[in-house]
Amino acid sequence: MQLKRDLRNRRFWRSLATNGFAALGFLSAVLSLFDLFSPNTLGKLNLPEILLLPAVALVYAIWQSWPYPVEQHYSSPDTKVKLVTGDLFDQDTNLVIGMSDFFDVETPHIIAENSVQGQFLSRVYRHDVPALNSDLTSALAGKTPVETAVVKPGKSTRYALGTVACIRRNRTHYFCVAYTAMDQNNNVSTTIGILWEALGKLWDEVRSRSNGEPVAAPVIGLGQSGMSTILPIQDAIRFLILSFMFASRQQRVCEELIIVIRPQDEKRIDMLEVQDFLQSLKKS
Template identity: 50%
Template sequence: MSKLGALRDIRRFRFWGMFATHMFSCVGLIAVLFGLYDVLEPNAISKIHFPFLLAVLLLAALYAAIRSYPRPVSQAYSKPNTEIRIVEGDLFSQEDNLVIGMTTTFDSQIPHVIHPHSIQGQFLHRVYSNDVAALDIDLEQGLAQHRPIGQIEKPGKKTRYATGTVVTIQHQRKHYFCVAYGEMDEANQAHATMDGIWRSLENLWREVGARANGDPVAIPVVGGGLARLSQILPAQDSIRFIAMSFIFASRHARICDRLDIVVRPEDVERLDMLELQAFLKSLQDV
């Protein structure tokens, strides 16, 4: 976690609630120890002066600060045996296998159909060096095992596949899980629904479990931006959505050793990392 991120979280009420809890617990423990000492040495406590009491309070405050200070958000689970981390950074700089969000037409042409700065646009640029033909060949090979559900008249690709269709591409020793959670309309505007995203994640986890061999997988925050769900599924809720789906799926079958949810630096400022840490911890009891 960056220094700016830590300073942001320190300003939140949750941090000060944790700080107060740890400080009072430390003071309470010291008070109990003093009580036991008073039993062994009667009237000894009455001789303690203010500077010593101040030192006790400072020690308790230091302990509380150390325990409450924001740290990178991660949570390990024993059942299932996996881990979830929230990572600030660039998706394509991760060493993990990657999840690439796409639409049900699996369009690849930029800039008129796919925005160059979208995950799909970066995928084409940074993994395929803008070779659209090579990407289309790999997508078509993966789509050969899926049955189309219809056609749509629009610029770009016109064949539609079911929401939640997953195409796995193995490229440069990585697996790229291309999952279609959004749909294009006739004007090439991408849309998605929460139900469609949930079903897409279910299909994604099955594919990851079958193809990733347990290796870590990184996924971007889904549902916002071009999917036009940012108003009802902001980044904070999207992360919880992804994590909950992953844990539910992991209860039924092993998916991977670790899931990294990658957040763009410009989105981190809007997140409450302490709340997300508390949420990930609560999933142990799901």
């Protein structure tokens, strides 16, 4: 269980001790000053200070050290990053959808049904492939293909990696970003360099199209792209956060990035480490 793992985490106990002793010292100093300026008042209250102060300090330390919710607000720029466990498509905000450079959508032989892209087709478009293809074609109308008439199953027009097709449907923006290259057998791959560049272009599109509204994204690169061996989930989360923060410091992207963790992946993530990482970006 996540709770048991957090309790075994040295980060938690180190933070608990630091915050606990800090709170205990602060409370002791306050009570000493109070007793100095108002002698005998505390004695009349008959408070068990010896037990009360550690108890209050412990409660404060737990509150400060517990990693939930995992989120951080930044004043410069005015933005927020938050991790939640749940379903990407249950988020009431704009969404990021990862795609290949062909923007294929058909399942199950080209796109996996359980992938984010496959769920996008089934849950948002109710398996209506022509409707999704039509919206993608409209969104890509201003984009120049890098290759056409490619012989392969599915679509035959390739776009540059990092191309973003922004679809607006039912008041939600879906930022479909091409961060994987698909070969003639519909196998996909990418690299850290491509992924970084694609995310940079994604944030540019979010900045210009979202009107500052929050955007939710899955952990990029965990599917069929082959990145999971190079970029494990903990590193992938940091990678996504760094990309967003670097872009935000150049120019504010949006008011909040929500990174959605699948429930089955939560046990693989050290939430305390992620919270420390978010806080370290605030200090830098």
